Structures are given as C-alpha cells and as structure tokens.
Amino acid sequence: MTVKPIRVWLTPPGPNPWKVIFVLEELNIPYEIKSFAFAEVKKKPFIDINPNGRVPAIEDPNTNLTLWESGAIITYLVEQYDTAHKLGHTTLNEKHLVNQWLHFQTSGQGPYYGQMGWFNVLHEEKIPSAITRYKNEVLRVLTVLDGVLQGRDWLVGDKMTIADMSFVPWNDRLDDLLVQPLDETYDGLPHVRAWHERMAGRPAWMRTCAIRKGLMMEQGLLDATGMPEGYGSIQEYLADLKEGKVRG
Incomplete structure (x- = not known):
C-alpha cells in the first residue's frame, strides 16, 4: 500500500518540530511541511488544527488522524509506521x-x-x-x-x-x-x-538541520533567536507581533 505524505505544521525556529522531522527522516516516511510564521501560531487556520496554538502538529491522511504534542506524535509514528522496530522495542x-x-x-x-x-x-x-x-x-x-x-x-x-x-x-x-x-x-x-x-552526526539529523535552515532563510529569520532581521530585542519583535506589523 502506498503511504500518502503526512502533513507537518511547524514554525521553523522552535526545537520541538524537529523531533518529528528527525523521526520521519530516519524512518523514510513521506511527509510535507506546512511552514508558517510564528505570528500566525495563535490564529486560524492553525488553531483549528491545534487549539493550544503550539507547534508541531500533524495531519495523517492515511489514518485521518490529526495530532499535536511532539512526544505524542513521535510515539504514534513509531507505533504506526516503524514495522521493523528500528526506533523502538517490542518487549x-x-x-x-x-x-x-x-x-x-x-x-x-x-x-x-x-x-x-x-x-x-x-x-x-x-x-x-x-x-x-x-x-x-x-x-x-x-x-x-x-x-x-x-x-x-x-x-x-x-x-x-x-x-x-x-x-x-x-x-x-x-x-x-x-x-x-x-x-x-x-x-x-x-x-x-x-x-x-x-x-x-546521523544523515537523518543533518538533513533535518538543512531543512530547518532553508525554512528559516525563507522567513528571513536569525538562526539563534528566531526573530526576523532588523530586530534588536525580543521585546521589539513581540510588540510588533501584537500590532500585526512584523518587519521583514
């Protein structure tokens, strides 16, 4: 049976989404990324996916399951798709x-x-x-x-x-x-x-890092802070987020 790509919703800066991508890459499970700006994390359409407004979340068309919380997601991926038990145990x-x-x-x-x-x-x-x-x-x-x-x-x-x-x-x-x-x-x-x-040093993690870097660059984000170019402090960024006028 052909596995349809799992959709992964994420904002690039935070660490938690990259647990999910790491596991997907390690298991060679097809997926597609829905990358969006941090400013949108508490807005529709994402809060219809995760009412808690936190990334990551997934939509799996193979099982019609929508799931959030990174620990729950990677547990699900292993139970559902790791039939060879590469990343888990059976005892x-x-x-x-x-x-x-x-x-x-x-x-x-x-x-x-x-x-x-x-x-x-x-x-x-x-x-x-x-x-x-x-x-x-x-x-x-x-x-x-x-x-x-x-x-x-x-x-x-x-x-x-x-x-x-x-x-x-x-x-x-x-x-x-x-x-x-x-x-x-x-x-x-x-x-x-x-x-x-x-x-x-694993190839799956190095691919994960390369994907993250590309998505960060697409949004003009500084790697260390997750803020767009042109901000000197998180307070400036949060103030602009509140007013809906983020630079970059």
Whole structure:
C-alpha cells in the first residue's frame, strides 16, 4: 500500500518540530511541511488544527488522524509506521522504559531548557536568580543523562530509539541557551556529549538541520533567536507581533 505524505505544521525556529522531522527522516516516511510564521501560531487556520496554538502538529491522511504534542506524535509514528522496530522495542519493559525517557524529555528537558533560553537570552530584564535556577536545571538534566549513559550507548537497550532522539533538538541549542562554549558546558559530562554527537552526526539529523535552515532563510529569520532581521530585542519583535506589523 502506498503511504500518502503526512502533513507537518511547524514554525521553523522552535526545537520541538524537529523531533518529528528527525523521526520521519530516519524512518523514510513521506511527509510535507506546512511552514508558517510564528505570528500566525495563535490564529486560524492553525488553531483549528491545534487549539493550544503550539507547534508541531500533524495531519495523517492515511489514518485521518490529526495530532499535536511532539512526544505524542513521535510515539504514534513509531507505533504506526516503524514495522521493523528500528526506533523502538517490542518487549514490555523496554517499551515502557522508552516511554519513561520520552516523558522525562517532554516534562524535564524541554520546559527547563525553554525557560533558560527565555531568561538568559530573550528576556529584556536580566534576573540573576532565574538565570541561575534554570542553568542549574539544564546542568541537572545533563548530569542525569550522563550518569545513565555511563557504560552504554543508548538510553534503552542496544539501539537508538525515539527516547534518545527526542533530546537532540534541544541539546543542539546548548551553546545558544547558555551563551557559553560547549566545551565548558560538557566539562565532566563526556557520556552525554558522545551520545548527542552520535545522533547529531546521523544523515537523518543533518538533513533535518538543512531543512530547518532553508525554512528559516525563507522567513528571513536569525538562526539563534528566531526573530526576523532588523530586530534588536525580543521585546521589539513581540510588540510588533501584537500590532500585526512584523518587519521583514
């Protein structure tokens, strides 16, 4: 049976959509991207797809399923399309361990890294206590991963799964989030660094990055911040977003 392309709704700057593209590329599942501006994320037609107004979301014409939340999407893709179990496990314990780590990524890594980016990079007022809190949380997450990865290549079993892959897009932004060299961030954390680099060197991730770069360029976005050219601060950008007069 021919698989029809899955439509992926995304705005290019954020990390979460790229979990989905990474999995689609790794599994060679046909897809098409509906890329749109961040200014439209809380407007129709996207809020008809995801009433929460967050990317990514997918529409799968093969099953007539519309789905949002990146963790739910990549779990679905593996269950529905990974018939060879390339990125998952079939045994009871391993299936639930993959789910455990995926929940840790969506509830731990993503929110803490996001807050780190906001307070350390985007927020107009520098609040030392907030920056310290979220930097410590980023390092705590990395330390947890480094300890678990000592003596093993992957989080669950002997192969890369969606549990591992889900961490890549945010860890790929560590230098931007912490505004410090990666060598400094990874000092004393060799296992998590090697794990990330194993995945970042995969052809599927490199294709994912190339797609993201192209979509960012189409919208005239600065890679590190997701703002269009011509803005000096996120506050200027948000003010223009509110008034519907974004530059670029």
